[in-house]
Amino acid sequence: xxxxxxxxxxxxxxxxxxxNFTRAAEVCFVTQPTLSAGIxxxxxxxxxxxxxxxxxxxxxxxxxxxVVARARPLLAQCQDLVDAARASASMQGRVRLxxxxxxxxxxxxxxxKSLGRRxxxxxxxxxxxxxxxxxxxxxxxxxxxxxxxxxxxTSGFRVEALFDDDLWLVGSRKELNALGESVRMxxxxxxxxxxxxxxxxxxxxxxxxxxxxPASLAGGMEATSLLTLVQMxxxxxxxxxxxxxxxxxxxxxxxxxxxxxxxxxxxxxTVALVARTTTTKEAELGALCxxxxxxxDEKVKDRAG
Numbered sequence: 079x080x081x082x083x084x085x086x087x088x089x090x091x092x093x094x095x096x097x098n099f100t101r102a103a104e105v106c107f108v109t110q111p112t113l114s115a116g117i118x119x120x121x122x123x124x125x126x127x128x129x130x131x132x133x134x135x136x137x138x139x140x141x142x143x144x145v146v147a148r149a150r151p152l153l154a155q156c157q158d159l160v161d162a163a164r165a166s167a168s169m170q171g172r173v174r175l176x177x178x179x180x181x182x183x184x185x186x187x188x189x190x191k192s193l194g195r196r197x198x199x200x201x202x203x204x205x206x207x208x209x210x211x212x213x214x215x216x217x218x219x220x221x222x223x224x225x226x227x228x229x230x231x232t233s234g235f236r237v238e239a240l241f242d243d244d245l246w247l248v249g250s251r252k253e254l255n256a257l258g259e260s261v262r263m264x265x266x267x268x269x270x271x272x273x274x275x276x277x278x279x280x281x282x283x284x285x286x287x288x289x290x291x292p293a294s295l296a297g298g299m300e301a302t303s304l305l306t307l308v309q310m311x312x313x314x315x316x317x318x319x320x321x322x323x324x325x326x327x328x329x330x331x332x333x334x335x336x337x338x339x340x341x342x343x344x345x346x347x348t349v350a351l352v353a354r355t356t357t358t359k360e361a362e363l364g365a366l367c368x369x370x371x372x373x374x375d376e377k378v379k380d381r382a383g
Contacts (some may be wrong), residue, residue, distance in 0.1 A: 086120040086154055087149040089113050090128060091218060094146045097136040118144075150218040155221035158356045173362050176212035176224040177204060180280045180304055181349065184327040185225070185373065192369050201364070208277040216352065222359055223366065227347040229286075230279050238351045238367050239295040241374045245287065245345040246337040248311055248330060254338050262341045263288055264326045272307055272316040275300045280347070284319045287345030304329060311335060319345060349374075 093102040093113070121128050128142035138146065163247040177186060186204065193202055193274070205221065212224045216235070228239065233270070247254070247261045248271075261267060269290035274281045299315055301307035304324055311318045312333050320329065325337050351370065353363055 080123055080131045082120055082123055083185050084153065086248065087145075088153060089116045090120060090142065091146050091149050091153060093117065093136065094138050094142065097138075099136065101257075101333065109147055110331075132207075151371070153379070154217055155356050156217035158354065158358050161358045172201045172203050173337055173359065173366075174203045174205070174220070174222045176208050176215060176221045176226075177367075178209055178212065178224075178226050179206055179280065180274075180278060180321060181225055181323070183205045184321075184323045184329075185370070186209065189366075189369060192373065193365075196369070197365065200365075209279045210277065213352070216354060219354075222357065224352040225370075226350060226352060227279050227283065228350050229348070230282075234355070236353045236355045236357065238353075238363065239320065240349045240351060240367060240370050242261075242346050242348050244322045245283065245340065246322060246325055246336050247317055247340055248308065248320045248325075248337045249317040250311075250314070250334070251336050253317070254336050257338065259338065260341050261338050264335070267317065270317040271319050272310050273300050274304070274307060275302055280304075283345065283347045287340075288321060308333060308335065321347065323349075 082306055089102065089108075092105050093099065096102045096105065097360065099110050100112055103110040106113060108116075117129060124141075124145070126141040127139050128145055130137040130139060162251060179236050190202055190204075193200060205215070207215075209224075209230055210227050212221060212226065213232070213235070215221045216224050227243070228237070247257075247267070257267065271282060271284060271288060299310065301310055304320065308320070310316065312335055319340075330337065347350070349370070351363065351367055353359070357363065
């Protein structure tokens, strides 16, 4: 019995990501007719329509989505096999790291500098994106690791928890003074909280801290980034729960805003490095974990000093 080829499965997975034959062909470094023929051959082999096509739109059928979901881990395991075969020496070559937007601006620069000094032959290729997109790319083998925040569903992945990152309440001095030196998450406070838009895991962490539905927070106003959220707080639109690492990096410096700790139970997230369970980059994973621990410890010492 004939089996699908890895190339055919790769064509289908990439097409599912872009829903555009021309763009998918470019990503796969083949011509559009080649990619189209490969997918038609796959459909013929499986005896099922995987893609709905017309001149304007491309949609995945239910069967197509199922095949894509099953193909992603297969392709990732194949990539790990190739990496293992080529790994005659560790800590060399390229490591593909995905980082979420609420971590990247505050850790990435220091991490890349430290990595460059300690492992000059190791090249870090970074992609910033939302958690769900990064985990999909990790599963499909397009990334080696993801630096993200927990809690989040990471079932099926290897998770290395690194450190806790407390969330602090940010607002004007006048409003925070009325709340005290350490703030209790009362209804008055939670009703004033601003959120990041859907897709940011920090949004879910804030909601977990106040245990209220999105519609009840600050009139449903949402920000696309932490920087935008800070600007909204500065305008008087509401309050923000901001990660400690962002405050240490100077996110509100010069804004006229202040930050206060929150009373127990303290809202926090856990920064973690996530990999496939089949990864062959054990040395690289260990090195990144070690460097990130060191960076966090240095920040703690600086804050204590």
